Amino acid sequence: MTSQATTPPTSAAAAPSAPSAPMALQGVRVLDLSRVLAGPWCSQTLADLGADVIKVERPPSAGHPGGDDTRGWGPPYLKDTEGGDTSEAAYYLGANRNKRSIAIDIAQPQGQALIRELAAQSDVLLENYKVGDLARYGLDAPALLALNPRLVFCSVTGFGQSGPYSDRAGYDYAVQGLGGLMSVTGERDALPGGGPQKVGVAVADLFTGMYATVAILAALRHRDATGQGQVIDMALLDTQVAMLANLGANYLCTGQAPRRMGNAHQNIVPYQTFQATDGHLIVAVGNDRQFAKFCEILGHPDWAQDARFATNAQRVRHRDVLVPLLAECIATQPRQHWLTAMEAAKVPGGAINDLAEVFDDPQVHHRGMVVPMDHPLTDRLRLVGSPMKLSATPVAYRLPPPLLGQHTEAILAELGHTADTIAAWRQQGVIA
Template structure:
C-alpha cells in the first residue's frame, strides 16, 4: 500500500470546481476532476454534510481502532476535495455560493430540477455572474420530459433502464430473476460520463470563451451503457433475456464449476475454443460440426455447455488456470475483495493507497485508475472532514477576514 506523492504538473491544476453535489454520481465526477488536479470545493450543509457521511458502518477507524464519524462510503468518493459548509437556504449563503461560482470554472450539482432556481443558483443565475461557467446538472431523468421532476435513485434506474432485465440468472434455473449490480453502477457511469462532458465543455470554453449547461441523466446513462444489448434489441426487435454468468452472443463465455471452486472461461474466437477443449482432453468437442464456429455454438449452447461443464469439473481451479494460461485461453478465478487486494498484479499497480487523515490518522483508499505519464492523477488531499476548509476557502478565495467569517458562523450561514 502506497502513499501518493508527486511533484509532476497537474493536468487540471488551473481549474476550480464548485461542487454542490452529494451522494455518488456527482461526487464521483468531482473526484475524477480532483484526481486530475482540479481544486474542488465541496459545498455541504452545516452540521450534516453529504448524506453518505452517515452511510455506515463501516467507518474509518482512529489510532485506537475506534470508529470515527467518517463512513467508508463517503471516503470512497470524496478524496482530493476541500469541504466548505454553507447554508444555501439563507440569502447570505446563496450570495457566498454566487461569489464562489464567480471564482470557479465548473459548477456541479445534483438537485431536483428547478430547486436551485429558487435560490438563484441555477445555470442562468450563475451565468449572469460568470458568463463562461461550465455548469453540470446531474438528475435522475434530465431537465425535460415527463419524468423530469421525479427523484432518481440508482436502484430504480437499474430497473427502469433495462439493466435488471438482463442481469441475474436465467428464469428457468434456480435463483432466476432480475438482479441489480453489486455496486451503484448507474451512478458511477453517470459520474464518468459527466467527467468526460465537463472536460469537453472546458476545451470548448478555452477555444471560444463560451460556457454551457451540461444535462446529465441517470436514465440516459443507463440506456446508453446497455451497449451491445441495446443494439441487439434495436436491430432484432427482441428484448434480450437474462443469461446469468453466460453471454448472449459468445459461447463459451461464462463461469464453470471446477473440482474445488469456480472459474471464468472467456473464449473470444474459434481458435481459443479449440485450445480450450483440447486442454480438457475433449478434442471431439472441437471436431463436432455443431460447435465449429461461434454462431453454431450459440445455436447449440444447450447441448454444448453441459458437456463443457462435465469436462471442467474433472480438474481443480488452479489446474485449469495454469493450463489455460499456458495455451492462451482467457480465464480467471472469481475473487472476493480479500483476494483482489492481495493479488500480485493489483499490488504491483499500486491500486490501494494510504492517506493521512485528521481524524483517522490514516485512511485506506483506491487510487484513480487513470495513469498519465506527464500529469499523473493523484489523490492530493484526503476526503475532508465536514467544513474542514471553510475558513481557508472564504479567506483565500473570497478575501473574507477572520471577523467576517466568525460573524457568518455566528449566524449559522457557514
Template sequence: MTRPPPLQGIRVLDLSRILAGPWCTQNLADLGADVIKIERPGVGDDTRAWGPPYLKDGAGNDTAESAYYLSANRNKRSVEADMASPEGAALIRELAAASDVLVENFKVGGLAKYGLDYESLREVNPRLIYCSVTGFGQDGPCAQRPGYDFMIQGLGGLMSITGERDDLPGGGPQKAGVAVTDIVTGMYATVAILAALQERHNSGLGQHLDIALLDSHVALLANQNSNYFNTGVAPRRAGNAHQNVVPYQVFAASDGHLIVATGNESQYRAYCRAIGAPELGDDPRFATNRLRVANRETLIGLLSDIMRRGRRDDWIEKLEAVGVPCGPINDIAQAFAHPQAQARQLRRDLPHPLGGQAAVTASPLRFSASPVQYRLAPPLLGQHTEEVLRDVLGKPPEAIAAYAARLRESVAKQ
C-alpha cells in the same frame, strides 16, 4: 520530468452529494482540479451517515466518517454553507463567479429559488460550465421525478438481464452489486465537463450540461441494446453466460469455480485441446461461434462435465499456458491481494485529520508525465471553510470569524 496534473488551475464548485455527482468531482479532483465541496452546516453530504462501517481513528475507534462517504470524496475541500439562507446563497454565488465548473444534482429547477441555477449564474460568470446531474434529465414527462440508482437499474432494463435465468433456481430480478448507474453517470459527467472545458478554449464561454441517470444507464447496456435493435426481441437473463459468445461463462470445477472467456475461434480450439477434448474443437456442430450459440445447451453440457473433473487452479494453469482468457472468482479482499493489484497499488492510504489512515481506491487514470496526485483524504465537514473564504474569496479575518460564529449558531439551533 513530472509535469503538473492535467487540471491544475481549474476550480470546481461541487454542490452534489450521494454518489453520481461526487464520483464525477472526485475524478476532476484526482486530475488536479481544486474541488470545493459545499455542504449543509452540521449535516453535510448525506453519505457521511451511511454506515457502518466507519473510518477508524488513530486509536482504532469508529469516527463519524462513513466508509461510503470516503469512497467518493478524496482530494476535495469542504466548506459549510446553507444555500437556503441569503448569506449562504450569496457565498455560493461568489464562489461560482470564481470557478470554472459547477456540478449539482438537485431536482430540476430546485436551485432557481436560491439564484443558483444556470441562467442566474451565467450572468455572474459567462465562462462557467454548469453540470446538472438528475435522474431523468432537464426535460421530458419524468423530469421532475427524483432518480435513484436502484430504481433506474430496474426501470432502465439492467435488472431484466442481470441474474440467473428465470427457469433456473435463483432466477428473477437482480441488481448489480454496486451502484453502477451512479458510477457510469459520474463518468459520463466527467467526460462532458472535460469536453466543455476544451470547447471553452474556442468559444470563451461556458454552457449547461444535462446528464441523466436514465440516459447514462441505457447507454451502459451497449451491445444488449444493439441485440434488441437488430432482433426486435428484448434480451433476457443469461446468468453468468454471454448472450453472443460461447463458451464465455463460469464453469464449476471440482473445488470451486472459474471463468472461461473464449473470444475467437483460435481461443476456442486451444481451450478444447487444453481440457483434453480436441474433438469438440473440430465438431461441425460447434465449428463457429454462430453455431456454438445455436447449440449452446449441447456444448455447455459437454464442457461442464469435463470441467467438473478437474481442480480450478489446474484448469487456470493449463488455460493460461495456451493463451485462453480465464480466471478465478475472487472476493474483494482476494482481488486487492492479487499480485497485479499490489503491483499497481490499487489501494492507497492517506493520512486523515482524525489521526488514522483513510484507505481509498486508486484512480485508474494513469499518465506518464502528469500523474494523478493523492493530496487530501476525504475532508471533514467544513474542514476548509476558513481557508477557502480567505484564499479564494479574499475575506478578511473579522468577516471569516463572524461567518463561523453564525454557522455555529445555526447548527446549534438544528
C-alpha cells in the same frame, strides 16, 4: 457507531499541496454542490487529475447532522488510531478525496451570495439538486452563467431537466430496473435463483459520474477555444440506457428484448463460469481459435471440429448441448489445474476473487490500486487508487476526504473575507 462531532481545525491549509509533477487540470476550479455518488464520483475524478474541487455541504442544524448524506452511510466507518469508529463512513471516503469542504447554508441569502461569489471564480459548477431547486435560490444555470459566462454548469439528475419524469427523484436501484439492466442481470428465470437482480455496485451512478466527467472536459475544451461556458444535462436513466451497449443494439437490430443469462453471455459461447472440484472459474473464449485450444486443454479436440461447435455462431445456437459437455469435463479437476493450462495456452479466463483476495493480488499491488493517506482522525486510512495512469501528468493524492467544513475559513479567506466577518457568519449559521 460512536458519533463524534468534527470541529474543523482553524489552521486548515488554504489549498491543496503542490504535486511533484504537473497535473492535467491544475488551475481548474470546480464548485461541487453534489452529494451521494454520481456527482462526487465525477468531482473526485476531476480532483485526481489536478482540479481544485470545493465541496459545498450543508452545515449541521437541528435534526440534521449536516454534510453529504453518505458521511453517515455506515457501518463500516473509518477506524481511529485506537481502532474505534469515527464519524466518517467508508462510503463517503470512497468518493471524496482531493477535495476541500466548505459548509454553507444556501437557504440563507448570505449563503446564496457566497455561492455566487465562488461561482464567479470557478470554471465548473457541478450539482445534483432536484429540477428547479436551485432556481428557488437564484443559483440556477441561467443566473450563474449570466454572472460568469465562461462557467461550465453540469447538472446530474435521475431523469434529466426535461421530459415526463423530470420531477421524479432518481435512485440508482430504481434506474437499474427502469433502464433495463435488471432485465438482463441475474440467473435465467427457469433456473434456481432466477429472476431480476441488481448489479452489486451502483453502476448507474458511477457511469453517470464518468460520463459527466467526459462531458465536462469536452465543455472546458470548447470554453477554452471560444470563451463560452455551457450547460450539461446528465441523467441516470439516459446513462443506464446508453451503457446497455451491445444489448441495446441487439434489441434495436432484432426487435427482440434480450433476457437474463446468468453468468453466460448473450452473443459468445463459452463465455461464463464453470464449477471445478474446489470452486468456480471463468472461461472467456473470444474466438474460434481460442475455442480449439480450450478443447485441447479439456482433452476433446474433436469438439472444435464438430459442425455444431466449430464457429461461435453455431456454439451460440447449440449452447444447450455444448455447455453441459464442458461443465462435466471441468468438474473433474480443481480450478488451478484449468487456470494454469488456460494461461499457458493463452485462453482467456480467471479466478473469481472476493475483495480480500483482490486487494492481496500482486498485480493489484503493483498497479498502485491501494493508496494510504494521512487523515486528521486516524493513521489507518487506505483508499482505492485511481485507474488513470498518465505518463506526463500523473494522478496525485493530495488531500484525504475532508472533514465537514474543514476548509471553510481558508476558502473564504481566499475570497478576501476577514476573520471577523467569517466569525459573524458562523455565529449566524450561514457557514460551519
